[in-house]
Amino acid sequence: MPATLTPCVPEQLVLDGVVFSVRPSSKRRTVGITVDRDGSLLLHVPDGLAWERVEVWARSKRHWVRDKLADKDLLLSRQSTREFVSGEGFDYLGRRYRLKVTDEIEGVHFNGGRIRMHPKLAYGPDPAGAMAAWYRERARRWLPGRLRPWQARMALHPAGVHVRGLGHRWGSLGAGGRLNLHWAVMQLPPTVVDYVLVHELAHLAVRDHSPAFWELVRTAVPDYGHRRERLALLGGQVWLG
DSSP, rough: OOOOOGGOOOOOETTTEEEEEEESSSOSOOOEEEOTTTTTTTEEEETTTHHHHHHHHHHHHHHHHHHHHHHHHHHHHHOOOOOTTTTEEEETTTEEEEEETTTTSSSSEEETTTEEEHHHHTTOOOOHHHHHHHHHHHHHHHHHHHHHHHHHHHTTSSSSEEOOOOOOOSSOOOOOGEEEEEEEEESSSSSHHHHHHHHHHTTTTSSSSSSSHHHHHHHHTTTTHHHHHHHHHHTTTTOOO
């Protein structure tokens, strides 16, 4: 039976009520499933593989997928909202700090072991936006220096680094080799941030999550499995604005 060409692959696959978004790839050699941070499922399909084989493979993974979705639902249920009042806790580089609403400063600042916010922001129309902007500014200052040693070690250099909101993704590789990073990484411990940086840098060399990709990550960070597990655990509790 001739292989089904990628243009004939559907955009979605539905198995037992579970929906997969189908992503054809000219660089993959094997089928793979990715569970995104928001619980959405991506089915990665190599070019030229018969669609019937893809469906059989995906169906064989349905119990694994349901277990992963159950874990994801548990993590997402732990995400909490934040109130912009004195005493509320916000994470910064792996530590929890208390917010102080005070007119002693303008804007949002970090000093004296506290995150301080002016009342006009805390009680204004968009306190979450003001706090997210503070994390973004901190990320723009801190991440480039954290990234440089990893670039040198891996001999991989992005065209630039952009800090932005990325929904439920920690990072992505943009057009022309630009690295996009979520401002929310600034809530994670530095060693876990390092894993995010190495992960995204590795995509400059290997775009998919093939064994070659993970070997590149392992070479840079031998304990990447432990860090990835910590990211999965902490990621469900990070404040996303």
